[in-house]
Amino acid sequence: MLEAPRSLPKARHPVTPQGPIFGTPPVSIAPMMEKTDRHYRYFIRRITRSTLLYTEMVTASAIIHGDRDYLLGYDESEHPISLQLGGDDPHELARAVRIAEAYGYDEYNLNVGCPSDRVQNGSFGACLMARPERVRDLVAAMRAVTAKPVTVKHRIGIDGRESYDDLLGFVDTVRCAEPARFTVHARIAVLSGLSPKENRTVPPLRYDDVYRLKRDRPDLQIEINGHIETLAQIDDHLSRVDAVMIGRAAYDNPWLFADVDARYFGAAPGSLSTRRDVVEQMLPYLAEWHAAGWPARNVVRHMLGLFAFQPGTRKFKQALSGPEVNADPVGVMRRAVSGIRPEVLDA
Numbered sequence: 001m002l003e004a005p006r007s008l009p010k011a012r013h014p015v016t017p018q019g020p021i022f023g024t025p026p027v028s029i030a031p032m033m034e035k036t037d038r039h040y041r042y043f044i045r046r047i048t049r050s051t052l053l054y055t056e057m058v059t060a061s062a063i064i065h066g067d068r069d070y071l072l073g074y075d076e077s078e079h080p081i082s083l084q085l086g087g088d089d090p091h092e093l094a095r096a097v098r099i100a101e102a103y104g105y106d107e108y109n110l111n112v113g114c115p116s117d118r119v120q121n122g123s124f125g126a127c128l129m130a131r132p133e134r135v136r137d138l139v140a141a142m143r144a145v146t147a148k149p150v151t152v153k154h155r156i157g158i159d160g161r162e163s164y165d166d167l168l169g170f171v172d173t174v175r176c177a178e179p180a181r182f183t184v185h186a187r188i189a190v191l192s193g194l195s196p197k198e199n200r201t202v203p204p205l206r207y208d209d210v211y212r213l214k215r216d217r218p219d220l221q222i223e224i225n226g227h228i229e230t231l232a233q234i235d236d237h238l239s240r241v242d243a244v245m246i247g248r249a250a251y252d253n254p255w256l257f258a259d260v261d262a263r264y265f266g267a268a269p270g271s272l273s274t275r276r277d278v279v280e281q282m283l284p285y286l287a288e289w290h291a292a293g294w295p296a297r298n299v300v301r302h303m304l305g306l307f308a309f310q311p312g313t314r315k316f317k318q319a320l321s322g323p324e325v326n327a328d329p330v331g332v333m334r335r336a337v338s339g340i341r342p343e344v345l346d347a
């Protein structure tokens with residue numbers, strides 16, 4: 001999460017009216033704590049206009065008791081955007097959704113996949129997979145207070161409930177509340193003994209279980225997630241399920257999304273930006289947050305991967321990682337980019 005705000009710059013783009021239902025976008029960028037904050041989302045929107053973006057997880061009780069503008073504020077250009085909520089109390093989740101409605105999110109997503117201790121102590125996240133009826137009731141409570149889609153992000157299982165039949169049983173129970181989509185991280189979460197990070201690498205990927213779920217329940221919208229890193233992999237998954245969610249690759253290699261609008265959302269190729277355009281569009285944003293008294297580092301850190309796998313990427317990262325970025329973010333950004341070859345900047 002970001003540090004506490006001083007004053008938040010106002011939205012810089014006109015409101016894009018969003019219908020209550022926008023179907024299942026074929027590609028989305030996963031909710032990631034400390035990563036998919038509003039600055040990352042603003043940045044990645046310079047690269048892809050259509051990909052569905054998720055917030056970091058925000059707990060229902062934080063929304064009820066905390067600083068709402070800080071937790072829920074975002075720039076209008078971030079649409080379409082899904083607010084991911086954590087919680088296990090139907091009343092609290094419904095209250096959080098009612099509060100969030102004023103902010104115009106396009107979708108609400110319930111976190112049933114996060115395995116961290118902190119989340120388990122609140123008995124939500126992945127451990128809710130052991131309580132499918134509860135998840136059904138949470139979805140129903142959220143749906144009762146909004147016309148926007150309510151979706152669920154979960155694992156294929158947790159320790160002790162690891163079989164495909166357990167997954168199917170979970171989905172069949174939760175579907176009674178009619179969530180608009182199931183996003184399935186194709187690994188179980190091991191709740192005893194593995195850290196959240198290990199839980200994203202150690203349990204084996206079981207894509208076949210997700211494909212089978214789509215085959216067995218073709219009427220449900222199924223999105224697959226877990227270690228998907230290339231457009232060719234996205235293509236392959238899309239031939240078997242409705243949508244693909246990308247996490248770490250979207251953060252570490254954001255330019256992966258440069259072709260996504262044209263390839264999956266039917267955007268005209270001419271509407272695409274170059275990396276130079278992206279940087280130019282980020283400069284006023286940087287200046288604005290800097291002028292509002294925010295550390296520019298909070299914005300710049302999300303841009304470090306812009307030249308991943310390109311010559312000059314190491315120097316670019318180094319140039320942006322020094323303390324001077326907070327004093328003169330625009331100047332430091334301009335200098336950092338000057339080390340990148342034009343054919344990379346303008347590709």
Ligand SMILES: Cc1cc2nc3c(=O)[nH]c(=O)nc-3n(C[C@H](O)[C@H](O)[C@H](O)COP(=O)(O)O)c2cc1C
Pocket residue numbers: 030031032033034035056057084111112113114153185200225226227228245246247248249
């Ligand atoms: C740093 C980090 C933070 C994450 N935070 C969340 C979160 O807040 N909510 C959630 O549902 N999943 C969270 N995840 C899991 C991702 O959404 C995703 O399911 C996981 O990284 C697997 O996708 P990937 O292999 O494409 O990265 C997080 C992952 C990372 C790497």
